[in-house]
Amino acid sequence: MDKLETMKAFLAVVEEGSFAKAAKKLNVSPQLVSKYISALEDKLHSRLLQRTTRKVSLTEAGTKYFLRCQQVILDIDEMEGELANLHQHVSGTLTISAPASFGVKHLPKLLVDFQKAFPDVKINLKLTDVKIDLVEEGIDIALRAGKLKSSSLIAKKIAPIKMVIFASPEYLEINGTPKTPQELHDHTYLSYSYSAESMLFSQFGEGVKELKLNEKLTVNNGDALVNAAIHGGGIAIQPIFIAGEALANGQLLPILQGFEPEPLGLYLVYANRQFLPRKVRVFIDFSSDYYGDTPYWDASYQ
Known part of the structure; x- marks a missing residue:
């Protein structure tokens, strides 16, 4: 059984909340989706989903696997997207949400450099520390800091936050x-x-x-x-x-050095991977390694 198809079926069940909706999204039968999930759980020797007549929810093992699956599929999509968009023209308005302090101190240079590379992309930046609904507010992509909980949103870590x-x-x-x-x-x-x-x-x-x-x-x-x-x-x-x-x-x-909380993460978050607009894809690709494993703000403090 194809491993990637199995992973995609698992992600679809979690994101859609049911086997039937996942099957409809993938354009396959619910029986095939159920077969994929059963095969995956057998292979991993772990129960990934709790099933009731009313809903499907993640187990602890399922939560961990879900987050890793997201990243694997995202990396594959990014690799394919980089090749597909290599010579394609990118334009339009990109609406971005970001935390206020980070947006003021550290985001402007990234945005300016991005627009130098893609001059026909206009950016509408909205700064707020509130975690808003991306779809409802018309946000293409959000930068969020913290420890993200599993959800239907796609998240890619772009920098550690100490x-x-x-x-x-x-x-x-x-x-x-x-x-x-x-x-x-x-x-x-x-x-x-x-x-x-x-x-x-x-x-x-x-x-x-x-x-x-x-x-x-x-x-x-x-x-x-x-x-x-x-x-x-x-x-x-x-x-x-x-x-x-x-x-x-x-x-x-x-003060209290050695008692600091564990590092958090800075993430790019967006609502849907399927048919992702090129303007969003190129921004993800451009931002992914922009700050590096040791961002300049941490390097200068050390």
Whole structure:
């Protein structure tokens, strides 16, 4: 049985939510889709899907396989797309959504360089930290930072995102420097609206996981948190791509080094792989290796 066809059938079942809808999408019979999935589970010796009369859901093994399958199929499509689009003209308006801080600090150069390579592509950039519905908002492609949950969206990681914990020299002089995450409960914490910071330390044991933080300021933008920390407002956790400049010039000092959350990822996210417009395909290809395994913002901080 063809491995790629089996993987595509599995992806279709997950993305469509049922065997019947997956069969319709692939233009095959539901019986064939069921045969593909059964053969795949037998080969892997793992149950990938939980089946009920009302819905299909992923098991833990299925979630891991789904994410890897997405990347494999995406890489194959990209390779074919690069060859197919090598000499084709690219034009139109590309609508992109990106996190506000990253969009201001690090995205403009990529967009300018992209338009130098593809001058007939117009770009409509929308900056927001809210994870909006791409189809409903008419977004061709979004940049998202974090740990992505499995979904019908296609995601490609283009850069790692390292986190750093910091405060201003003045704040630390007055309030002392915490040596362990548990000591944060004695400090003022600057909180980012779209994350549960207390959970960022969960890898260091249950005592830390249940940490109660003194959150006196909550903001939905990373730059605002960094500026509040510079002015002595408290302790915060943010990506190096936001806080790196202030750390480099001494306005902020890193603390709790060795207790930083695990690195996140910067992803390109889009709604559908099938019949992907050339303007989206070439942007994915152009952006994939733009920042590299060690982005310049991390290299300059180190």
